[in-house]
Amino acid sequence: MCQDCGCSVTPAKIRMTSENQSHHDHSHDHSHHDHSHGHSHHDHSHQQINLHQAILSKNDRLAERNRGFFAAKNLFVLNILSSPGSGKTALLERTLMELSDCIPAAVIVGDLETDNDAQRLRRSGQQAIQIMTESLCHLEAEAIAEATQKLDLTDIQLLIIENVGNLVCPAAYDLGETQRVVLLSTTEGEDKPLKYPTVFKSADVIVLNKIDIAEVVGFDRDRALENIRKIAPQAQILEVSARTGEGMAQWYEYLQHQVQPQPELAVH
Secondary structure, eight states: OHHHHOGGGSOOOOEEEOTTSOTTOSOOOOOOOOOOOOOOOSOHHHHHHHHHHHHHHHHHHHHHHHHHHHHHTTOEEEEEEOOTTSSHHHHHHHHHHHHTTTSOEEEEEEESSOSHHHHHHHTTTSEEEEEEOTTOOSOOHHHHHHHHTTSOOTTOOEEEEEOOSOSSGGGGOOOSOSEEEEEEEGGGOTTHHHHSHHHHHTOSEEEEEOGGGTTTTTOOHHHHHHHHHHHOTTSEEEEOOTTTOTTHHHHHHHHHHHSSSOOOOOOO
């Protein structure tokens, strides 16, 4: 968790870019002079744990505020988590393209640097805003609140948060989402749920992506499903290929069921 990696106590400056804002438009005030070098003999591990608990407590309060805001806007909000390279952006790119006429959506994307993913997603014609966290390896509720103020949520029914690629720290941070989706790709191996149980235990839905190349990479589907069900029996499992479109109808059906009101979707 973040008390181990230290990202929560790093004075990272979160930057955002939208369609009309370049990622170069930000301050470069990265002062690091406010550091005390007094080395006392207190229990630093205890202090670190207390600080982490305080950070999580503040985040949880802000997440509840977000949740109330989303409810008032009648927004269904997904927080999508995965390791880097699992195919989150490809999944969202195809989803936004194929459902653009059916579900008005917007996306908040989190990465340490670049707004490449947000640019890709905007090609669908739907809104996407990029949060660049610099050294922070997860998104927090406060950043989500700020990002939503830069989006036009009029008539938006679905808000998707594409979290920073990381299976550890993001699991601890509630963003005020309605449901949490964890993406697992066949290229990652069958034992990911056993290695990173916390994030899978927190999932409402687990999407198994890249099933089109499962055989090529030697992926043991039965073993993977067994591991997922052992760690996350509460989660709905969807098997898809964002590249070929295989299984995507199940994903769209899930989104249709969740979004209110529920029109009959004419999937392209």
